[in-house]
Amino acid sequence: MGGAASIKDVARAAGVSVGTVSNVINRPETVGEGTRARVRAAIEQLGYVRDESARQLRSGSSRIIGLLVLDLGNPFFVSLARGAEQAARAAGLGVMVCNSAQQLADEADYLALFAEQRVRGVLLTPADAEGSGAAALRRSGVPFVLVDRLAAGLEACSVSVDDVGGGALAAGHLLESGHRRIAFAGGRHRLQQVADRRRGALQALAGRDAVLLDLEVDGLDVAAGRDAGARLLGMSPRPTAAFCANDLLALGMLQAAFAAGLRVPEDLAIVGYDDIEFAAAAAVPLTSVRQPAEAMGRTAAEMLAEETGPGGAAHRHRQVVFEPELVVRRSTSVVPLPG
Amino acid sequence: MGGAASIKDVARAAGVSVGTVSNVINRPETVGEGTRARVRAAIEQLGYVRDESARQLRSGSSRIIGLLVLDLGNPFFVSLARGAEQAARAAGLGVMVCNSAQQLADEADYLALFAEQRVRGVLLTPADAEGSGAAALRRSGVPFVLVDRLAAGLEACSVSVDDVGGGALAAGHLLESGHRRIAFAGGRHRLQQVADRRRGALQALAGRDAVLLDLEVDGLDVAAGRDAGARLLGMSPRPTAAFCANDLLALGMLQAAFAAGLRVPEDLAIVGYDDIEFAAAAAVPLTSVRQPAEAMGRTAAEMLAEETGPGGAAHRHRQVVFEPELVVRRSTSVVPLPG
DNA sequence: CCGTCGGGATGAAACGATTCAGATCGTGGG
DNA sequence: CCCACGATCTGAATCGTTTCATCCCGACGG
Numbered sequence: 132m133g134g135a136a137s138i139k140d141v142a143r144a145a146g147v148s149v150g151t152v153s154n155v156i157n158r159p160e161t162v163g164e165g166t167r168a169r170v171r172a173a174i175e176q177l178g179y180v181r182d183e184s185a186r187q188l189r190s191g192s193s194r195i196i197g198l199l200v201l202d203l204g205n206p207f208f209v210s211l212a213r214g215a216e217q218a219a220r221a222a223g224l225g226v227m228v229c230n231s232a233q234q235l236a237d238e239a240d241y242l243a244l245f246a247e248q249r250v251r252g253v254l255l256t257p258a259d260a261e262g263s264g265a266a267a268l269r270r271s272g273v274p275f276v277l278v279d280r281l282a283a284g285l286e287a288c289s290v291s292v293d294d295v296g297g298g299a300l301a302a303g304h305l306l307e308s309g310h311r312r313i314a315f316a317g318g319r320h321r322l323q324q325v326a327d328r329r330r331g332a333l334q335a336l337a338g339r340d341a342v343l344l345d346l347e348v349d350g351l352d353v354a355a356g357r358d359a360g361a362r363l364l365g366m367s368p369r370p371t372a373a374f375c376a377n378d379l380l381a382l383g384m385l386q387a388a389f390a391a392g393l394r395v396p397e398d399l400a401i402v403g404y405d406d407i408e409f410a411a412a413a414a415v416p417l418t419s420v421r422q423p424a425e426a427m428g429r430t431a432a433e434m435l436a437e438e439t440g441p442g443g444a445a446h447r448h449r450q451v452v453f454e455p456e457l458v459v460r461r462s463t464s465v466v467p468l469p470g
Numbered sequence: 471m472g473g474a475a476s477i478k479d480v481a482r483a484a485g486v487s488v489g490t491v492s493n494v495i496n497r498p499e500t501v502g503e504g505t506r507a508r509v510r511a512a513i514e515q516l517g518y519v520r521d522e523s524a525r526q527l528r529s530g531s532s533r534i535i536g537l538l539v540l541d542l543g544n545p546f547f548v549s550l551a552r553g554a555e556q557a558a559r560a561a562g563l564g565v566m567v568c569n570s571a572q573q574l575a576d577e578a579d580y581l582a583l584f585a586e587q588r589v590r591g592v593l594l595t596p597a598d599a600e601g602s603g604a605a606a607l608r609r610s611g612v613p614f615v616l617v618d619r620l621a622a623g624l625e626a627c628s629v630s631v632d633d634v635g636g637g638a639l640a641a642g643h644l645l646e647s648g649h650r651r652i653a654f655a656g657g658r659h660r661l662q663q664v665a666d667r668r669r670g671a672l673q674a675l676a677g678r679d680a681v682l683l684d685l686e687v688d689g690l691d692v693a694a695g696r697d698a699g700a701r702l703l704g705m706s707p708r709p710t711a712a713f714c715a716n717d718l719l720a721l722g723m724l725q726a727a728f729a730a731g732l733r734v735p736e737d738l739a740i741v742g743y744d745d746i747e748f749a750a751a752a753a754v755p756l757t758s759v760r761q762p763a764e765a766m767g768r769t770a771a772e773m774l775a776e777e778t779g780p781g782g783a784a785h786r787h788r789q790v791v792f793e794p795e796l797v798v799r800r801s802t803s804v805v806p807l808p809g
Numbered sequence: 810c811c812g813t814c815g816g817g818a819t820g821a822a823a824c825g826a827t828t829c830a831g832a833t834c835g836t837g838g839g
Numbered sequence: 840c841c842c843a844c845g846a847t848c849t850g851a852a853t854c855g856t857t858t859c860a861t862c863c864c865g866a867c868g869g
Contacts, residue, residue, distance in 0.1 A: 134530075135588075135611065137855055148819045153857060163817060178610065183586040184523040184532070185855035188824050191473075193523070195566075195587075203548050204747075213542065216569065225583050227534075228567045230555065244564050247522040248534075249474075271517065272474065353751045382751050389753050408543075412692045412721050414728050414753030476825055487849045492827055502847060524825035527854050 136177040145173035156181065187249065195225040196435055197245035197253040198428075199238060199264075201279075201322075203230040204352060205379060206407040207424050208256070211278065214428030215254055222436040224251060233258050233322070233351075239267065246271050252435040254278050254428075260323045274439050276431045280323060282450055288438065290431040290451045294324050297420045297455035298331025301374045301402045302343070304418070304457055308464070310372040310400060311341045316359040316384060317376025318347035325351075325376045328404060332374055344370055351376060356383020363399075364391050371400065372463070378403035378410045381417055385462070400463040416460035423453050475516040484512035495520065526588065534564040535774055536584035536592045538577060538603075540618075540661075542569040543691060544718060545746040546763050547595070550617065553767025554593055561775035563590060572597050572661070572690075578606065585610050591774040593617050593767075599662045613778050615770045619662060621789055627777065629770040629790045633663050636759040636794035637670025640713045640741045641682070643757070643796055647803070649711035649739060650680045655698040655723060656715025657686035664690075664715045667743060671713055683709055690715060695722020702738075703730050710739065711802070717742035717749045720756055724801070739802040755799035762792050 142149045147166060154162050155170040162170070173179075187193050198215050200208040212228050219226045227250065231238040238258045245253055252274040257264050265287065268275045275287055282289035305313050315332060317325045329343075336343055346363060348355040356379060363373060364387065375381035381403030388399050395401055395415045403410050406421035430451055438446045481488045486505060493501050494509040501509070512518075526532050537554055539547040551567050558565045566589065570577040577597045584592055591613040596603050604626065607614045614626055621628035644652050654671060656664045668682075675682055685702060687694040695718060702712060703726065714720035720742030727738050734740055734754045742749050745760035769790055777785045 138857095139855075149856080150820070150858080151818055154818085157857080161817075166817080180582075180585045180610065182527070182588060182855055184526040184588060185824090186857075187523040188521070188527055188826090189855080189857045191824075203552065204545065206543070206545075209542050209548065213569065220579075225566075225587075226568075227564075229565075230552065240559075243519075246519045248564075249521055249523060271519065353747055357751075382748070385753060386751050386755075408692055409721070409748050412696075412725050414724060416725075477827095478825075488826080489828080489850070490848055493848085496827080500847075505847080521825055524854090525827075527825080527856090528827045530854075 135182070136179045137182070138179070140177055141170065141173045141179050144177060145170045192439075193249050193251045194223065195227055195248070195250055196432065197241070197248070197250045198226050198228045199231050199241050199245075199253065199255050200228065201231060201233050201256045201258060202351065203228070205377065205405075206409065207377070207405040207422065210407075210424035211256075211428035214425035214430075215432040216428075217425075218429040218432035218436070222432070222440070224432075224436060226432075231256075231258050235259055235263065238264050242267055246273060252276070252439045254431050254435060256280065260321060260326075274435065276435045276438075278427060278431045281452065282448070285448050288431075288434045288448045288450070290427050290434070290453070292422045292427070292453045292455050294327035294455075295331035295334070297404065297422070298328035298333075298374075299335040300331075300455060300457045301328070301404065301420050302332035302335035304459065304463065305372045305374065305400060305402060306335065306339055306341060308372070308400060310370075312344065312368065312370040312372070313341060314344045314346050314363050314366070314370040314373040315376070316346045316348055316356060316363075316373055316380045317351075318345045320348070320351075320376065322351075328374075328376055346373075348376075348380060352379045353383040353386075356380035356385075357387045358383070360384035360387025363387075364393070369399075371398075372402070373399060374402045374404075376404055378405045378407045378417060378419055381419070381462075382409060382413060385413060385415060385417070396461065396463050396465055402463055406458050411460065413462075415462050418460045418463040419458050421456045421458050427453060474521070475518045476521070477518070479516055480509065480512045480518050483516060484509045531778075532588050532590045533562065534566055534587070534589055535771065536580070536587070536589045537565050537567045538570050538580050538584075538592065538594050539567065540570060540572050540595045540597060541690065542567070544716065544744075545748065546716070546744040546761065549746075549763035550595075550767035553764035553769075554771040555767075556764075557768040557771035558775070561771070561779070563771075563775060565771075570595075570597050574598055574602065577603050581606055585612060591615070591778045593770050593774060595619065599660060599665070613774065615774045615777075617766060617770045620791065621787070624787050627770075627773045627787045627789070629766050629773070629792070631761045631766070631792045631794050633666035633794075634670035634673070636743065636761070637667035637672075637713075638674040639670075639794060639796045640667070640743065640759050641671035641674035643798065643802065644711045644713065644739060644741060645674065645678055645680060647711070647739060649709075651683065651707065651709040651711070652680065653683045653685050653702050653705070653709040653712040654715070655685045655687055655695065655702075655712055655719045656690075657684045659687065659690075659715065661690070667713075667715055682713075685712075687715075687719060691718045692722040692725070695719035695724075696726045697722070699723035699726025702726075703732070708738075710737075711741070712738060713741045715743055717744045717746045717756060717758055720758070720801075721748060721752060724752060724754060724756070735800065735802050735804055741802055745797050750799065752801075754801050757799045757802040758797050760795045760797050766792060
């Protein structure tokens with residue numbers, strides 16, 4: 132193997148011109164039967180694989196889309212990525228998954244990488260509320276879909292969930308269960324999703340003689356949840372329930388509660404957010420607000436494929452908003468549920 | 471923006487030749503100070519971004535590596551990917567993460583995608599024991615590193631963990647804790663990692679008057695663990711301990727045990743494998759066999775960068791084997807550990 | 810027998826960057 | 840005053856593919 136075989140080698144081996152080989156690959160119906168077979172045999176025999184960079188250079192369009200998620204360590208985003216990958220494959224596209232880890236600098240780096248690669252488009256879960264990533268994309272003219280965040284105005288498509296409504300669902304459920312002192316693990320986080328969930332909770336509690344106590348966190352992972360849980364245990368009077376901005380925090384808090392000998396939900400009720408698989412699998416299954424992660428990823432990829440595919444000129448930006456759904460499990464219900 | 475600006479546009483705007491622009495970008499020290507500034511200004515002003523596909527076509531080498539993992543739903547592989555991404559970035563490379571979901575067909579599809587993209591190299595966690603993926607890579611001449619699997623012979627670099635040793639650690643620990651009837655959730659799985667862990671367990675139990683009972687699973691996730699747990703509960707006499715091929719299975723089994731009212735570890739001791747973050751965060755923290763996932767990913771990417779970088783001709787394939795480490799937690803220790 | 814038609818095949822231009830052999834120019838040594 | 844030299848810059852060739860204007864040729868209608 133002295134370097135991969137090119138289309139020229141195939142042409143020579145099959146005794147035809149390069150144009151014909153290209154036709155066999157891209158428009159086989161325009162090529163005579165015998166020639167087609169000969170070319171196919173040559174391709175097979177030489178192990179020829181089309182060089183995508185040359186194709187892209189000439190045709191001007193790439194076959195991969197970039198997906199930049201906030202945190203690959205969160206199964207919610209993994210599900211989202213899986214959905215996107217699935218839809219992309221159905222559209223003949225590949226996905227390049229990258230992890231911004233909520234760092235603006237990393238986000239910018241990866242967007243630059245995507246720009247150099249001339250990706251077909253980008254699915255972005257923005258790392259800040261201001262939308263600097265989206266602004267950069269718009270400036271460079273790369274089509275993009277905002278994921279897990281509503282696009283302001285009509286600048287782009289977006290796929291999101293009603294986080295305010297989700298927060299209200301969670302807080303409303305705790306309220307109905309009799310709780311009046313409720314902690315919110317997430318505090319005044321700079322992520323808009325967290326702020327919206329908090330706002331929804333406040334709305335649900337307004338005028339109901341109940342109070343929401345902010346627990347600041349310095350991350351949205353299990354360790355931060357443990358830490359927040361430890362702080363919650365020190366509060367007095369202690370909240371009787373906690374609403375966590377995501378399930379990772381909730382799992383950490385659950386662990387902190389167990390470590391301190393508290394019973395869940397009797398001594399502390401816990402509601403998470405996302406309904407990741409591990410929420411149901413926890414020893415005390417977590418009540419959580421479900422987001423349709425896979426559907427979100429799938430929808431986003433489909434919209435991008437539509438926008439950047441043939442006929443994309445007629446594309447109108449759309450905002451798809453999914454409704455969250457409360458899934459009640461043991462962590463908030465003293466009386467065991469059926470099943 | 472009528473299409474992105476090319477190097478030619480920059481050259482025109484700066485009043486120099488394209489060669490000079492290229493030099494400003496790639497060998498700035500060879501260009502006069504004034505010219506350099508003028509070109510830089512033009513680049514800035516036009517928002518020029520180098521087209522990677524053209525660069526790659528001419529230079530022949532890509533700046534991205536492909537990473538194909540068995541299961542992105544398993545945090546172990548997410549950590550591994552994170553480590554790889556980190557090392558790749560340090561080497562100026564991008565990573566394209568894909569998920570074979572243990573399906574040979576998907577593995578082949580993604581490897582074909584990588585081949586078309588002419589990726590710099592591939593990090594592969596093989597989906598079968600026979601190594602058909604590796605064979606395909608060798609045939610197409612793409613450099614690759616086997617991850618989480620020892621490379622037979624000297625065909626390639628590999629980064630793996632001593633799974634036989636890890637299995638022995640887990641079983642040995644259960645043996646020391648007094649268990650004699652031990653279930654193995656994983657059964658005779660086609661994945662080599664699972665088979666090796668089972669073999670290690672058998673070795674540890676050999677001649678010790680203990681028995682290993684296979685529990686077949688049709689997946690390596692939480693749901694499969696729940697299922698295996700349900701079956702375990704029906705066995706009689708019931709095993710007093712279970713060794714699970716990974717932590718997801720263990721978490722599922724833990725949940726099944728709780729659902730049936732069993733106490734862990736008093737009625738059933740459980741050992742997992744991988745030591746993912748959720749293992750420690752479970753309500754009954756899981757004893758597990760730790761694998762250094764991030765270090766594995768990092769090492770693999772570094773080896774690939776070395777092999778495919780300048781001076782790669784002198785590269786000799788190496789097999790790096792990490793040692794697993796037993797992490798004992800509540801799920802196997804009746805007497806609570808300090809801390 | 811001629812003109813046309815159309816299926817099949819051809820060959821060269823074009824995409825955007827890199828690279829390298831040369832051109833240009835100011836300078837200092839001889 | 841001439842020449843070699845280094846520093847700088849130029850222009851064209853090149854990478855592998857797609858695309859399109861042509862060309863070839865046998866068949867068919869007139």
